[in-house]
Amino acid sequence: MIDFECTPQVDLEFMNREHRKAFEDTNALKRLLDSALALRLESDLESETADDFGVELGNEIEHEVEIKSSLPGSEEIEQLMQTLLLDTVRHFELEEQCMEEHSFPARAEHRLEHRRVLQWMEEEHSRWSRDCSIETINHLSLYAADKFPQWLLNHIVTMDTVMASYVHRHGGNSL
Ligand SMILES: [Fe+2]
Numbered sequence: 001m002i003d004f005e006c007t008p009q010v011d012l013e014f015m016n017r018e019h020r021k022a023f024e025d026t027n028a029l030k031r032l033l034d035s036a037l038a039l040r041l042e043s044d045l046e047s048e049t050a051d052d053f054g055v056e057l058g059n060e061i062e063h064e065v066e067i068k069s070s071l072p073g074s075e076e077i078e079q080l081m082q083t084l085l086l087d088t089v090r091h092f093e094l095e096e097q098c099m100e101e102h103s104f105p106a107r108a109e110h111r112l113e114h115r116r117v118l119q120w121m122e123e124e125h126s127r128w129s130r131d132c133s134i135e136t137i138n139h140l141s142l143y144a145a146d147k148f149p150q151w152l153l154n155h156i157v158t159m160d161t162v163m164a165s166y167v168h169r170h171g172g173n174s175l
């Protein structure tokens with residue numbers, strides 16, 4: 001997990017606010033996924049014990065749906081992933097609007113990178129819609145705690161820093 005307070009700031013305050021929100025969303029998501037993993041491991045252990053006694057648990061898909069609907073925190077994870085997605089859409093839209101208004105030269109390249117990352121986020125989100133297996137929880141945990149924050153940090157210190165500096169120097173306000 002990455003703490004916003006430990007990341008470099010850019011020259012436009014609205015961007016720093018969006019970045020803070022993104023790190024907070026992913027850190028909260030990681031915490032929920034950790035709790036879900038602990039509960040899921042516990043639930044699997046109980047299922048194995050039930051199997052040992054010959055209890056019929058239905059087919060695998062029904063079992064998965066049953067676990068997901070009964071997994072505490074499952075709904076919160078869905079909501080938080082939705083929040084992260086909507087916040088990211090807004091974050092990118094604000095930057096793109098700003099780049100357009102100030103005719104930032106590398107705006108097409110920057111916009112393309114935003115599109116790529118949004119598509120990646122939507123793919124990760126859709127994993128949770130499919131199942132809440134231990135593998136999925138671990139995968140999303142890595143995404144929320146490491147892969148996405150690392151991408152964001154790298155994006156902040158490269159493309160966002162250059163863009164904010166350019167806009168700031170060309171009359172953009174820092175609000
Ligand atoms: Fe940004």
Ligand SMILES: [Fe+2]
Nearest residue numbers: 095155159160
């Ligand atoms: Fe950006």
